[in-house]
Amino acid sequence: METPSSSTYSVDATALRAWPLPMPSGDGDKEARGHVLILGGSREMPGAVILAATAALRAGAGKLTIATGASVAQLVALALPEARVIGLAETDQGGFTEAAVGKLDPLADKVNAILIGPGMQDEEATAVLVRALLPRLDGSDVSVVLDACAMGIVLDESFRFSVPVILTPHAGEMAHLTGATKEAVSAAPDEHAAQAARDWNAVVVLKGARTVIIAPAGERWQHEGGNVGLGTSGSGDTLAGIIAGLAARGAALPQAACWGVALHARAGEELAERFGVLGYLAREIPEHIPALMESFARP
Template identity: 45%
Template structure:
């Protein structure tokens, strides 16, 4: 198994950013998710995508959260989506979301969504769209409904990233959680093959696998990253890199490393635990520049 370190990143660089560019050429990200219970989750994902270098971020969330989210994130456009009775994204949001796909280079689907979201209907709408986004990242509730849709996801081979934590991986692969803990590399390799996607299995050590069976291991950014919103930030970093034109494996590996190293730096400056997820994105630009 190959270690994910600076040497690997230097040999697999991110797409350069040309001097003569504009925000659309830098990459357009659409982030759909959030809920009335966690209305600010998409702010974390949005800032992380911008800090990773994306030029344009658009947010699609439940109606009651949209205005506040737009005020909190003035750099982003915000679109309202219908909510269900639980305050999560409703099935009717799928058709509106499909209308927005032409506005993005990468769709991040799911951050901030809970188990009451109509995630299956949303994912079905996106996967069946005539003009799907060039790249797609699935997170949170969308991972919980992906197991029965693996063939449709696999049809997007080479364009999809999945970012499960161990509990989500258990649902994704219908797998025993104990086996995931014992053999994370085997499970992430099987998941990448089954879904035809790059899969980043988050944990104390994070494993990233390709459908072809390549696996990288990152030794982790420390216990401080085990905090609310940390996964939303990781999704944003990876999505921002995808929108810039990085291949899914490169985007996922760089995203995992940047997220982890940001945690290390905050741990050294603030303390091993107690820093906030919203502090992570500010570390990303300098880390990218150093490599």
């Protein structure tokens, strides 16, 4: 799908049908569908990593590994019997110690995508961990998605990703990361997302009623849809998980982001039809994803 930097492409059903997701062959096994690693969770928020990991599997990833705090690893393993769960040493503030890098390093050559951030609370420790992990992934084919406090690595003004990654901020998070006000970001999302994409060398998914997706070279997409019910606790974790699952299957970063945003929004629309606009739960979003992928793929 060619996207000149001077144009903004709308992400709708027609566009998605023209941009099909990678599909394994009929005799492909779970390895062919991709291995996703979800790094996140904490004592106070183990559910976030469960939501993200469930969404990654619903998006079609074949293998799942979760790395989370040792204090909640058994709980997470019981909630997700499909996953391998690794317990990591924790900081008092809800992050992971630098010792986590040693436990994760052997996975660098075995996974296709990694999502870092859901449910992590110690922004400083998370930035240290991400900074230590990224060089191990450079030069590999691993797609990296950063969500929640893992995006805090860009607070260092001199920081720039050597290889593009996906970042998934909402307006408030973008304000925190850039020093702008939330009102300024909301008033000019394209401008702020484009500047961040260039400065950070990242595919920026600036979430909102109109979500803007901008790649480092300036390619732009937008999605309008969903409803206010998606603004609920855990919804962002599910979106990040969907994107990571699609990337694990082999979707390029912009494609994984665009498809993920569209699937997440349409799932919210279906849930609103079932329950009403307010009151459906983030945990209910992933179950809609497989059928929606099939629906978007059909002419």
